[in-house]
Amino acid sequence: MRRSFPFLLATALVLLALSFGGSAGASAREFHVDPSGAVADGTTSATSFRSLEDALSQVQLQSGDRLLLHSGSYGELQIQGQHVDGPVFLQPAPGAEVVADTLRISDSSGWRLTGLLIEPQQPLEVPRDGPDVGPPGFPTTLVVIERDARDIVLEGLSIRSAPSIEGWGEAEWLDRAHNGIAVEGANVRLLENSITNVRHGITASGTGVRVEGNTIDRFSEDGIRALGNDGVYRGNTIKNCYRPYYHHDDGFQSWSRGPDGRAGTGVVRNVEITGNRIINFEDPDQPFRCQLQGIGLFDGMFENWTIANNLLVVDSWHGITVMGARNVKVVNNTLLDAVPGPLGPPWITIVSHKNGTPGFGNTVANNLAPSFNETGFDPELFILDPAATHFTHNLRFEAADRMFRDADRGDFRLRNDSAAIDAGTAEHAPDIDLMGQRRPVGTAPDIGAFEFIE
Known part of the structure; x- marks a missing residue:
């Protein structure tokens, strides 16, 4: 049977729509969540709810749908x-002002959350079991995936333990500061978030996590x-960095874990650290100023990493230290x-693993720094193998x-008139x-993270 061109075209359009995860004619919808129950924009009961939990239990969501939160405090927000x-x-x-004490996402996929404020409005009850177990005053994590x-x-x-740390001493940092974001899931993207007044900022243990512009x-x-x-x-x-109590503070840190979870017994592969700024302090009179380490990869092995175009202003020997590296590039x-x-x-x-x-196959090139430790440190423990790492076109300055x-x-x-101009490879x-x-x-190319422009 011969099919007409209009019939074939219509069939193709239906198949195309289905290939993008929807049915022909499907369109994105908006659902409103208002804790006060006073949504005043003409929505009906079919599209407005008193809580996110109610909305999720009553709506079969589809691609493109939007859940709009109206002003209010949402407590422990969960998906x-x-x-x-x-x-x-x-x-x-x-125009809504939305705040939640915490955010937790589990057994879920396909979500994009934007513009929320996560800040505890009252002291958080720390779980008695699970990853956040601890005594009173022990930190929880504000956002968990x-x-x-x-x-x-x-x-x-915007993720913060409190709006301000003015007047905080050791007791306040211990009792009120929480961790920012913990990501255990795969293929998670953290984009342009603000994380302030916290202990740890971001911990990412999932595969394929992208952390950009935070x-x-x-x-x-x-x-x-x-x-x-x-x-x-x-681009983070x-x-x-504050140090009201003793802690080993790093701008950026990694370590490997083996099957039993012990540090330094596995391999972390295929990681890019590029275009980040790590600044110990902006105010030289900052109280509790820490001695921040830069990028510390202390318990390898680390394989196929690129560390490039970063600016680090830190107060430690460990500007960029890699202990146990295979095909690691540290450039510009x-x-x-x-x-x-x-x-x-x-x-x-770059030195050997602690063991x-x-x-x-490592390269250290085009870097601008006060020191290049090409012989290793504490030679009884950490060994630099000249055959493992190629140093070239780096510039030391005083x-x-x-x-x-x-x-x-x-x-x-x-x-x-900098000596770094046009001096790289x-x-x-x-x-x-x-x-x-x-x-x-x-x-x-110029040496360092910045290319000179008149």
Whole structure:
């Protein structure tokens, strides 16, 4: 039987619609959640609910749907058992002020959450079992994406233990500061979130996690912990570290885990750390100022990592330290000593695993730093194998005022007479710099994270 062209075209359009996860004629819908029950925009009972729990229990969500939260306090916000083809959006209604004590996503996929404020409105009750177990005052985690959740996006969230830390001492940091985000699920994206007044900022142990454009400001333990394979950490700012009690503080830290969970007994693979800014402090008179370490990969093995175009202003020997590396590239980074003195200057180094296992295939190129530890440190424990790591076109400097435009005021771009200009090698340089400027501008790439521009 011969089919007409209009029939064939209509059939093709139906099949095309079905291939994108919907039926012909399906359209995105809006549902309103208002704790006060006073939605005043003409919605009907079929599209408005008193709680998110009610909405999730009564609506069969589909791709493109939006759940709009109206002003109010939502307590412990939970999404559980909600797998959608996605994306399904959860966001404040226009002009709404939405706050939740915590956010937890489990056994769910396909969600995109934007614009929420996560801040405890009252002291949190810490669970007596599970990952957050602890005595009174022990921190919980404000946002948790559990292992059985995947394909989740958090964008533009404000996450904080409290609006301000003014007047906080050791007791307040211990009793009131919580951890920011913990990601155990796979293929999660954290985009442009603000995480402030916390202990740990972000801990990512899931596979394929992307952490891009986030700001972690005022933290008392570690900025980012990257523990999963296939991660991307790009364009984040980590700044203003506090140390009201003893802790080993890192801007960025990773360690491997074997099948039994012990640190240093596994391999973390395929991770990118690019274009991040790690700044120990902005105010030299900041109270409880910590001695921040930069990028510390202390318990390998670490395999197929790229660490490029990062700016680190820290107060420790460990500017960029990798212990146990295979095919790790450390290229075009800029390091400065935040406080000249006995805890520095910060170096770039790659050494053997703590257990003595050597690495191979590593490159340290085009970096600008006060120190390059090419012989290893504490040689009885940590060994640098010259055959494992190739150092080339790096530049050591002593006087920041001869290298940067105005380091004292936070301008770490190169001076027009800097020795780093056109001194790098194109073999290892990224195509762009920390600012997104194409590289090279001159006859060769510049050394460090910034390409010089007149």
